[in-house]
Each structure stands twice: as structure tokens, then as C-alpha cells.
Amino acid sequence: MSCHARERRKTRQILVGTVPVGGDAPVTVQSMTTTKTRDVEATLAQIYQLASAGADIVRCTCNEVEAAEGLANIVPRSPVPIVADIHHSHRMALAAIEAGVQCLRLNPGNIRKAEHIKLVARECKDRGIPIRIGVNGGSLAPDLYRRHGDRVTPEAMVESAQRELAYFGEVGFDDVKISVKASSVPLMIDAYRLLADTVDHPLHVGLTEAGPPPDGLQKATVAIGTLLAEGIGHTIRYSLTADPVEEARAGRRLLEMLELRERRGLDLIACPSCGRAEVDVIEVATAARAALDDLQIPIQVAVMGCVVNGPGEAREADLGIAAGRRRGHLFVKGQVVAVVPEDEMVGSLVEWAGVIHREGVAHALAAADSSAAAEAERDRAALLDIRGADANQAESRIEQIRERSGGDLAAIGES
Numbered sequence: 001m002s003c004h005a006r007e008r009r010k011t012r013q014i015l016v017g018t019v020p021v022g023g024d025a026p027v028t029v030q031s032m033t034t035t036k037t038r039d040v041e042a043t044l045a046q047i048y049q050l051a052s053a054g055a056d057i058v059r060c061t062c063n064e065v066e067a068a069e070g071l072a073n074i075v076p077r078s079p080v081p082i083v084a085d086i087h088h089s090h091r092m093a094l095a096a097i098e099a100g101v102q103c104l105r106l107n108p109g110n111i112r113k114a115e116h117i118k119l120v121a122r123e124c125k126d127r128g129i130p131i132r133i134g135v136n137g138g139s140l141a142p143d144l145y146r147r148h149g150d151r152v153t154p155e156a157m158v159e160s161a162q163r164e165l166a167y168f169g170e171v172g173f174d175d176v177k178i179s180v181k182a183s184s185v186p187l188m189i190d191a192y193r194l195l196a197d198t199v200d201h202p203l204h205v206g207l208t209e210a211g212p213p214p215d216g217l218q219k220a221t222v223a224i225g226t227l228l229a230e231g232i233g234h235t236i237r238y239s240l241t242a243d244p245v246e247e248a249r250a251g252r253r254l255l256e257m258l259e260l261r262e263r264r265g266l267d268l269i270a271c272p273s274c275g276r277a278e279v280d281v282i283e284v285a286t287a288a289r290a291a292l293d294d295l296q297i298p299i300q301v302a303v304m305g306c307v308v309n310g311p312g313e314a315r316e317a318d319l320g321i322a323a324g325r326r327r328g329h330l331f332v333k334g335q336v337v338a339v340v341p342e343d344e345m346v347g348s349l350v351e352w353a354g355v356i357h358r359e360g361v362a363h364a365l366a367a368a369d370s371s372a373a374a375e376a377e378r379d380r381a382a383l384l385d386i387r388g389a390d391a392n393q394a395e396s397r398i399e400q401i402r403e404r405s406g407g408d409l410a411a412i413g414e415s
């Protein structure tokens, strides 16, 4: 299956405050605060952290009157739109609307009285506030659960969303995005696929209760990434058992990796290392990340273990370094610009990253040490001489295989 990440499924668009979701809008990142919403200063501090880590929209729980009062102070001071998370009490939804939030999240499994749902929807309609219908596999309405064979199924989750949509429709409200989260990766993927085939509303995609990193990160990435690659999803949230800054960062990184959002920071690529490596690639890559991450330079940097294959394999990188004969070959777009001692590899990377950032790639290429390419070629040739072009000595192995296949291997085949 080819990757359709950049071709989103066509949907209508809603506005969460000033942030468009759906239609041709860029996919956005969400996260949720873990502070008590009534603690305005602590919540705002966390919202600022989340926004600078990549969150475009932040959700806060609105579980008590004091939380709604907190939201009244948080919303005007927040750098990003605020979604109030509502469970169980429609009164909290009305209080959050009064507080001025830019969106509500309602769980249809928890607020089930039709008159309450319609009251909230009517209020949102009057004030131009969108709602996310946030279906959760773990809190389906009991009758739906029973009707679908006492199991949580994609059909049951989508039906829950449709039922809520129908209530909203009765009061003429349609300013909606939808999520159908589950904690099982296959169930969640199937539910979203079915939902995308059923409605044309923007979809908020997430795997619920993914757990702590690294497993939680991996689970959420495979689930969200699969859907995004199919063109499904307009706003995403990682639900990690971790500092929510990790969620925002992971969401942003995923979108950058899929080229759905422009890269803001470093993209470090590094070879996995192999028997040919001339340096401890893990150590150099880790040190390079630590040194370059802080600079917030949106370039791709490659750390390669050997000069034999490194510069060629990473020729698309803006900047890279490959190790050989206790030296580092620095290259820009595959062209060697300097040869430095091994212990200066990381420092030189930082220096050249700065040159590229300030002056651009063309300037960096023009500033290349004129003897570097020839020197690098000598190192490369010398290593090839010592190790051979073929690290696995495939040529001689193949010869051996052929020799034997004419003799004892052929005999085995015949027996």
C-alpha cells in the first residue's frame, strides 16, 4: 500500500478557536494538562510548555465548578485554544461554555440523556463552539455494548458517534469532530477506518491508555501513524502515561516524520552501525543529538560509522559525518567539506550546522576545504584496501558456494 499521508480524506472543516481542523488544514497536535484545572497558574504553565513542545490545541478537564472557574481565567491567557473535557455532567459542559472555552469534548457513553445532550448542543450552536464526540471503547453505553454481542466492536463505537450526531442534528448542530478511541491497536485502527468511511467530519485520532514510554509510544505511533498514512486523521493525540510534554513532542515529531508538518528542529539520521564501523556510532550519534538539539536548527544531519559507505548512503542529508582511520569526514549534501580528528567530530558538526543555518547550504559548499575531498578519498581508498569493498567478502563466498554446488552440495540436492 502506498503512503497517502499527504492526501487527507476529504472532510468538512471546523474551527477550534483560530485553529482549523479538517478540510485542507494541516494536521494538528493535541495534548491534555495533568494539573488541577482550578489551579490556574500551574495549568497555564503546563499549557505554555505543551505549546512550545508542539501542541496546537490543549484539553483541560472540567470536572468541578472550580475547574470551570479556573478555565474562565485560563482561556484568555492561553497561547492555544482550550478544549474542556466533559464526562458525566452536562452541567459542567454548560459551565465550560460559560467560561469561554473554544471546544468541548463530550463522551457519549457518559452523558446519555437526550435532553441534556441537546441542551449542550443548542448552547454550543448559539455560541459557535464546536464539540468533539469522544467515543471511548471502555465507556460505551451499556445498550450498545449488549447489542454488539457484549463486545466493544468498531461498529458499536461508530454507532455511538452516529447516535450523538443524530441528537445534535435534532437541534441543527453539526460543528463536530469525532474520535473513536480504544486501547487495542487493531480495534482502534478498524474503528477509525469504519468511521472515515461513514462520516465526513474531521477526525481526532488517538489510541487511548497507550501506557508509559517506550512501549506506549510505540503502540500509539503504530496506531496513529497507520491511519495518517492512509489519509485518515486531522488532529492527533498521544495518550501516554508520562509528562504530557512527551505527548506533544511525540505528536509533532510524528507529523514531521510523515511530512505532514514542516520540520522545526533537527532530524538526526544515523546508520545502525555494523562490523565496518570505524567509531562507536551510538556514542557519536547520542553526543551529536545532545549538542544539536538545543540549537533548534531545522536541518537533517547524518552520523555514519564508516567513510566507505557513509557519505554516499547519506548524500541527501544537509550535513553529515563519517568515521574512518581515526578521523571524521564532514560532508554537505554528500560532498566532503572537511576532514577532522575523531575527537572533534561532534564539535565540527555543530560548527558546520551553524554555518548552514546562518548562510545556507551553498555557502557551506563554497567554504569547503579544497584539499578535504582528496584527503577523504585517500582514507576511503586505504580502508577499502585493508577491508575490501565487500565487508562480508561476498565475492569469495559466492565462489565457494559455486564450487561446492558443483560437488557435495549438488550431491545433497540429488539425494
Ligand code: SF4
Residues within 6 Å of the ligand: 271, 272, 273, 274, 275, 276, 277, 278, 304, 305, 306, 307, 308, 309, 310, 313
Ligand atoms: S555506514 Fe558503514 S558502518 Fe554504518 S552501517 Fe553502513 S557500512 Fe556499516
